[in-house]
Amino acid sequence: MTAGRGRATGKVILAGEHFVVYGAPAIAVPLPAVALEVEIRGPGGGPAPGGHVAACARIMHERWGGPDPAGLSIAVRSEIPVAAGLGSSAALSVALARAWAGLVGRAAGEGELREGSLACERLAHGAPSGIDTEVAVTGRAVRFVRGEAPRPQAVAAGIGLVVIDTGMPASTREMVEAVARGRAEAPVRFERLLAEASERADEVADALAAGDVARLGGALDGAQPLLAAVGVSTPEIERAVAAARAAGAAGAKLTGKGGGGTVIAACRESDAAALAERLRGAGWAVVAAGRIAPAA
Ligand code: PMV
Secondary structure: OEEEEEEEEEEEEEEOOOHHHHOOOEEEEEEEEEEEEEEEEOOOOOOOOOHHHHHHHHHHHHHHOOOOHHHOEEEEEEOOOOOOOOOHHHHHHHHHHHHHHHHOOOOOOHHHHHHHHHHHHHHHHOOOOOHHHHHHHHOOOEEEOOOOOOEEOOEOOOEEEEEEEOOOOOOHHHHHHHHHHHHHHOHHHHHHHHHHHHHHHHHHHHHHHHOOHHHHHHHHHHHHHHHHHOOOOOHHHHHHHHHHHHOOOOEEEEEOOOOOOEEEEEEEHHHHHHHHHHHHHOOOEEEEEEEOOOEO
């Protein structure tokens, strides 16, 4: 007997990753092309969950009651590459929270889903800023500043995005810790990078709202060296960024934790398919190519 189902999509951070942990604004948009589904079946429905899924199920059980997770089967079907910077862990926690709410017949609102998801994210990442959870819960583009209420981000029509997977997984917790060490060693330098990253994030926000692809690309190009300066780029990321620019992108950068993972390239919506084809032709794995969904 199917007892509960939940779904959430991936996300990309267009600007401000890592710096958001220290108060910079970050801009993220949903990536509906890749989604994750959780299906919880009652006792006897299949093998019991293990690892992170079981730990998240226990969190939901403690918060919202319901059957003992050890007696349930929890199936996860995901199109989101794992540990690639596309929000797979937040999507898992939100989809699982939705499925658990269905299981116990609870109409969980956005606030409850956020809290449940963040409790799971803390297990996975230590001290997440919350931006991944915000996009997974709302499915909307967001301007996120830690400690402030997230604001919807306006997105004009006609903006394209191509997502390239370097194929190298990385741990968010390890990358965030590496940035923290670098900040502790050179705090003045870090503050300068933080201020520049905030400016690039504001440019990205303005360009998205105005539908200005050239400005968006310039802001992505400006953000990439800042991420490299805090140590989260890799030679493979730099190669993917260069390949995207050479293939005609308006600009490109890593997205999310870095250390491998994915690279995003901005273009006009009408150019996204051709840009993706050129990148595939050059041997790159393209995860998604299409538009950034317009938002008011
Ligand atoms: O887990 P990822 O790759 O989506 O990265 C999360 C974004 C960070 O800024 C690196 C961490 C955070 O909690 O905001």
